[in-house]
Amino acid sequence: MAAQRETPLLVEVHPADFEVLEDGKNVFASSVSTLESSSSSPELASLPAEDLSTNSNGPKPAEFMPDDDREELFAEATEEVSLDSPVRDPVLSPEPIPASTPVTPITLGAPRMESKTVTAPVIFDRSREEIEEEASGDLLDIEINVLDPEKVGDGMNAYMAYRVTTKTSLSMFHKNELSVKRRFSDFLGLHSKLATKYMHIGYIVPPAPEKSIVGMTKVKVGKEDSSSAEFVEKRRAALERYLQRTAKHPTLLQDPDLRQFLESSELPRAVNTQALSGAGILRMVNKAADAVNKMTIKMNESDAWFEEKQQQFENLDQQLRKLHASVEALVCHRKELSANTAAFAKSAAMLGNSEDHTALSRALSQLAEVEEKIDHLHQEQAFSDFYVFSELLGDYIRLIAAVKGVFDHRMKCWQKWQDAQIILQKKREAEAKLQLANRLDKLQQAKDDIKEWETKVQQGEKDFEHISKTIREEVQRFERERVKDFKTVIIKYLESLVQTQQQLIKYWEAFLPEAKSIA
Amino acid sequence: MTTTLTEIKHLPTLALLFCCEYLAIFKKTVAMHEVFLCRVAAHPILRKDLNFHVFLEYNQDLSVRGKNKKEKLEDFFKNMVKSADGVIVSGVKDVDDFFEHERTFLVEYHNRVKDASAKSDKMTRSHKNVADDYNRIGSSLYALGTQDSTDICKFFLKVSELFDKTRKIEARVSADEDLKLSDLLKYYLRESQAAKDLLYRRSRSLVDYENANKALDKARAKNKDVLQAETTQQICCQKFEKISESAKQELIDFKTRRVAAFRKNLVELAELELKHAKGNLQLLQSCLAVLNGDT
Numbered sequence: 001m002a003a004q005r006e007t008p009l010l011v012e013v014h015p016a017d018f019e020v021l022e023d024g025k026n027v028f029a030s031s032v033s034t035l036e037s038s039s040s041s042p043e044l045a046s047l048p049a050e051d052l053s054t055n056s057n058g059p060k061p062a063e064f065m066p067d068d069d070r071e072e073l074f075a076e077a078t079e080e081v082s083l084d085s086p087v088r089d090p091v092l093s094p095e096p097i098p099a100s101t102p103v104t105p106i107t108l109g110a111p112r113m114e115s116k117t118v119t120a121p122v123i124f125d126r127s128r129e130e131i132e133e134e135a136s137g138d139l140l141d142i143e144i145n146v147l148d149p150e151k152v153g154d155g156m157n158a159y160m161a162y163r164v165t166t167k168t169s170l171s172m173f174h175k176n177e178l179s180v181k182r183r184f185s186d187f188l189g190l191h192s193k194l195a196t197k198y199m200h201i202g203y204i205v206p207p208a209p210e211k212s213i214v215g216m217t218k219v220k221v222g223k224e225d226s227s228s229a230e231f232v233e234k235r236r237a238a239l240e241r242y243l244q245r246t247a248k249h250p251t252l253l254q255d256p257d258l259r260q261f262l263e264s265s266e267l268p269r270a271v272n273t274q275a276l277s278g279a280g281i282l283r284m285v286n287k288a289a290d291a292v293n294k295m296t297i298k299m300n301e302s303d304a305w306f307e308e309k310q311q312q313f314e315n316l317d318q319q320l321r322k323l324h325a326s327v328e329a330l331v332c333h334r335k336e337l338s339a340n341t342a343a344f345a346k347s348a349a350m351l352g353n354s355e356d357h358t359a360l361s362r363a364l365s366q367l368a369e370v371e372e373k374i375d376h377l378h379q380e381q382a383f384s385d386f387y388v389f390s391e392l393l394g395d396y397i398r399l400i401a402a403v404k405g406v407f408d409h410r411m412k413c414w415q416k417w418q419d420a421q422i423i424l425q426k427k428r429e430a431e432a433k434l435q436l437a438n439r440l441d442k443l444q445q446a447k448d449d450i451k452e453w454e455t456k457v458q459q460g461e462k463d464f465e466h467i468s469k470t471i472r473e474e475v476q477r478f479e480r481e482r483v484k485d486f487k488t489v490i491i492k493y494l495e496s497l498v499q500t501q502q503q504l505i506k507y508w509e510a511f512l513p514e515a516k517s518i519a
Numbered sequence: 520m521t522t523t524l525t526e527i528k529h530l531p532t533l534a535l536l537f538c539c540e541y542l543a544i545f546k547k548t549v550a551m552h553e554v555f556l557c558r559v560a561a562h563p564i565l566r567k568d569l570n571f572h573v574f575l576e577y578n579q580d581l582s583v584r585g586k587n588k589k590e591k592l593e594d595f596f597k598n599m600v601k602s603a604d605g606v607i608v609s610g611v612k613d614v615d616d617f618f619e620h621e622r623t624f625l626v627e628y629h630n631r632v633k634d635a636s637a638k639s640d641k642m643t644r645s646h647k648n649v650a651d652d653y654n655r656i657g658s659s660l661y662a663l664g665t666q667d668s669t670d671i672c673k674f675f676l677k678v679s680e681l682f683d684k685t686r687k688i689e690a691r692v693s694a695d696e697d698l699k700l701s702d703l704l705k706y707y708l709r710e711s712q713a714a715k716d717l718l719y720r721r722s723r724s725l726v727d728y729e730n731a732n733k734a735l736d737k738a739r740a741k742n743k744d745v746l747q748a749e750t751t752q753q754i755c756c757q758k759f760e761k762i763s764e765s766a767k768q769e770l771i772d773f774k775t776r777r778v779a780a781f782r783k784n785l786v787e788l789a790e791l792e793l794k795h796a797k798g799n800l801q802l803l804q805s806c807l808a809v810l811n812g813d814t
Contacts, residue, residue, distance in 0.1 A: 312668060315666050316663075316666075316667070319659065319662050319663045319666060320663075322659045322662070323656065323659035323660065323663065326652060326655040326656045326659050327652075327656060329652050329655070330649065330652035330653070330656065333645060333648040333649050333652055334649055336645045336648070337642065337645035337646060337648075337649055340638065340641040340642040340644075340645045341642050341645075343638045343641070343642075344635065344638040344639055344641070344642045346638075347631070347634045347635040347638040347639075348635055350631050350634070350635075351628075351631045351632060351634075351635045353631075354624070354627045354628050354631050355628070356624055356774075357774060357777075357778050359778075360777075360778050360781055360782070363781070363782075363785060364781075367785065479669055482669070482671075483669050483670065483671045486671055486674070487671065487674060487810070490674070490678055490810075491807065491810055491811065494678075494681070494803055494806065494807050494810070495807065497685075497799075497803050498800060498803045498804060498807065501796050501797075501799045501800040501803060502800060504792070504796040505793060505796045505797060505800065508789050508792045508793045508796065509793060511789050512786065512789040512790065512793065515782065515785040515786045515788075515789050516782075516786055518778060518781065518782040518785070
């Protein structure tokens, strides 16, 4: 059934694109209009496009897409539709790229890329349109839950395994209901892959929950107390929110790594996420280098929007941190209140016991009972304070860090473009010198160099425009999601406060006649 | 401009906060004094005291001299002696069932009231901390609301307002708990201590009486100073019987007053808790209605 839906789309789109290419018009503009997809798809398409060229049939003549290549692509597309495509995944995921360097498919020559992007968007937009059809009003038909944390193994090699269940009717998944077991490092591995692929082209990839050596050690050592149970629950909830947020992103949802994470029963162990591994140390070095670079890049901002937005995010970050600190204090004090109420309840019960006036004694015992119930109420409220309100704020503080990261990538992109322009200038000067010196032997090389760097400058400018565009859309999407999230969460939180008050009323209403009946 | 707005909004709040605190403490002090005066007025003997009458009637300033160093030192020593003595005296078993029962009861009751009073204090302090946190959250939400560029700013401002109002209610809950529960327990801590002291004085007088008896027997045996011993014994006997009688009455009154005070305070506590919870609920529900209506 899915096949019937998809193929007409393919047939209809493709000839149009071919015409466009023959006319030599801007491929991107028309592919955007004919495919009616958001402009982020060409960029995304550029990733697999490059891989199609490297994986299938080796280097090809750049300008024109040969027929058999096209057929092959279609063949792959139809395979995908029949929900049986182990072949497709390796083709489309940019795994061949070595893990140590960030993925930069855009470094390949531009003409080559342009021709590839004609057909590649077709595949992606099929599933993207499917997602957008179902996403009427931003409700993607996919539900992810993280459940049943289970301790696996013993001692210091022990770890917690979480069950990740997915319910969806999206056809790009093999089944409608999936269930796999994952451990924490798997989540970190997923985030690492997504961040590597998407952050540097401007997508805001939701950050994974933070590592905690202290928390995990307690669990490993086997302390069966409430603090390690709390830690596991906190982590489970955080992992669930992380996956849900990632799946809400229409671009990330299409990513094969995410799909593999949700579907495959076996996942290669992500050792690169360990802090003390080689990759971990490399990460730390890169982070430090980045921080230094950020301070030295002086960007001429031509677009005031970006400056404004960066300032806004800076302010928002500060405000959220303050609010988060206050809410954390509230959680702490509410827990104290609960403990103190429980202690008072016990004390009141004892007092009631030693009171020799029977009616008063009974009333005091009942006061003790009321206070004990109120203590449980406070505990539940503290739970709500934390999981509903405080954790949302924590999530958004980390998300804003990701947003800032994306803005930094844009700066780096700009820097790269500027650097390319400087080198081009140097090459031109070198060529001019050679001309004067009449060094014909080296002249050809110099001309070639100039050509190479001209393309690089063009590419750099294009990349910069792309990342700026993507960021604009991403930020808009982020703001929309933020507004929705905060409204939903705060209303949920207020409802929890309402419940507490309603219970309080019930308890005190029950107690009042008892107090009055003291004779 | 936004920063000045924030400042202006919170200046009155700070002043209000201070006033609320001061008012709460003032209410407490007034209540405690009233209870004390009523107690004295209700007491059959103390109500006739001249000092009391002067206090109530003299319409100009009383000049009350605080205790000087010597008197404070005297008090200190008296307490030391009393506690040491109390240990000795409490070893003496009482013949009278009523007083024996009272003593066991009072010792246990006093300890438990002490514990309950301490725990109640901690609980009310925690409540106050929660109220203070609400205040900070309200301010943070206000800052978020004034600085946000999206349509969520109205939302934040409404919620900030809610937190400001609910904080006031929570602060009153804490203050009322303090007034009706903590202060009640503190008062009865002191009352039960006073009752224990009374028992101690009676036991002291009993010991004196028994010693006087022994002295009399000895004097009669030696036939020396018999008359003096007899007088001493009679005085001790009178003292003991008098104190026993008044103590009995006092202790019965203590029970009656205690029951009445607890009843009054527990009823008022429950009524106030209900009032505040209902107020809170109404605030929350109306705020939710507005927020849900907007989205």
